[in-house]
Amino acid sequence: SVLADQIAAGEVVERPASVVKELVENAIDAHSTQIDITVEESGLKRISVVDDGDGIPDEDTEMAFKRHATSKITDRKDLFKIKSLGFRGEALPSIASVADVTLTTSTGTVGTLIHNVGGHIVTHTPAASRKGTDVTVKDLFGNVPARLKYLKSPTTELSKITDIVNRIALSYPNIAFSLVHNGRELMRTSGRGDLQQVIAGIYGVQSARKMVAIAGENPDFKVSGYVSLPELTRASRQYISILLNGRYIHNFQLSKALIAGYGSKLMVGRYPIAVLAITMDPLLVDVNVHPTKQEVRISQEPELSQLIEKTIFDR
Numbered sequence: 363s364v365l366a367d368q369i370a371a372g373e374v375v376e377r378p379a380s381v382v383k384e385l386v387e388n389a390i391d392a393h394s395t396q397i398d399i400t401v402e403e404s405g406l407k408r409i410s411v412v413d414d415g416d417g418i419p420d421e422d423t424e425m426a427f428k429r430h431a432t433s434k435i436t437d438r439k440d441l442f443k444i445k446s447l448g449f450r451g452e453a454l455p456s457i458a459s460v461a462d463v464t465l466t467t468s469t470g471t472v473g474t475l476i477h478n479v480g481g482h483i484v485t486h487t488p489a490a491s492r493k494g495t496d497v498t499v500k501d502l503f504g505n506v507p508a509r510l511k512y513l514k515s516p517t518t519e520l521s522k523i524t525d526i527v528n529r530i531a532l533s534y535p536n537i538a539f540s541l542v543h544n545g546r547e548l549m550r551t552s553g554r555g556d557l558q559q560v561i562a563g564i565y566g567v568q569s570a571r572k573m574v575a576i577a578g579e580n581p582d583f584k585v586s587g588y589v590s591l592p593e594l595t596r597a598s599r600q601y602i603s604i605l606l607n608g609r610y611i612h613n614f615q616l617s618k619a620l621i622a623g624y625g626s627k628l629m630v631g632r633y634p635i636a637v638l639a640i641t642m643d644p645l646l647v648d649v650n651v652h653p654t655k656q657e658v659r660i661s662q663e664p665e666l667s668q669l670i671e672k673t674i675f676d677r
């Protein structure tokens with residue numbers, strides 16, 4: 363029901379940046395190589411995510427707007443070795459229940475256009491479209507004034523969008539991303555697979571030159587990535603990105619370990635720019651902790667923290 367979708371939306375779509383995240387993750391799950399994000403008025407007026415991925419077959423398009431209609435898990439056991447980013451089938455119905463959503467999609471043959479307003483499909487027509495998907499979300503939270511009141515300033519909401527797009531781009535150097543806000547390009551990556559190039563596309567070429575490669579491993583974990591030289595620091599931890607098996611995560615202990623590895627090289631209140639990619643057995647991670655999947659539980663977290671601290675220290 364629309365009401366159930368709106369309740370789920372309270373968890374999944376907190377703000378414009380959550381919509382961007384969910385739509386981009388869907389594009390990634392659909393094997394896209396190029397993902398272009400266009401935003402107007404910090405996402406409240408419009409968010410468009412256009413990809414060149416698999417597309418949705420016409421007969422599945424209406425299902426995609428139904429709760430728990432995920433196409434990504436066919437077996438209960440799959441829950442324990444999740445490879446795709448989405449698996450709850452909540453994002454599209456949740457977003458549609460609090461906005462005006464137009465989905466244009468094609469698997470390469472005939473395309474489909476679906477217009478969904480406030481959780482109800484009002485149009486379903488054939489559309490000529492190239493292979494891939496365009497999801498355009500307008501008037502976000504237009505029917506939930508209470509939610510609008512909780513949002514921060516347009517500048518803050520936009521910075522949350524940039525932050526999320528940057529982190530995703532860092533996680534997928536093989537995908538070309540672009541982000542445009544009110545007609546201005548904020549970032550662009552080439553998709554050529556080079557992490558340092560992605561860093562340049564986000565933080566600028568000058569900063570990318572001041573990043574040092576790091577690598578370390580023990581029998582359970584492998585860590586690699588880049589950290590900035592002590593001359594290039596920021597006043598916030600926000601520039602530390604941690605990727606776990608290709609998925610960016612929030613983990614206070616792990617970023618603390620990274621900062622500790624820096625030790626005396628850092629001034630008080632200064633933090634490095636860092637991208638740390640961790641590879642480990644997916645069975646040792648529990649991603650199913652929170653609907654937005656950024657919080658994860660890791661068994662042997664202390665060992666991992668030690669490895670990170672040592673790898674940064676030894677660099």
Ligand code: ADP
Pocket residue numbers: 384388389392413415416417418426427431432433434447448449450451452453454455495
């Ligand atoms: P989930 O990602 O958890 O499966 P969503 O609500 O985000 O659920 O999406 C529902 C379904 O719609 C997906 O399982 C997928 O089949 C389809 N879908 C959504 N976005 C795209 C896209 N950009 N390309 C291809 N399929 C998509």
Ligand code: MG
Pocket residue numbers: 384387388447448449451453454
């Ligand atoms: Mg999804």
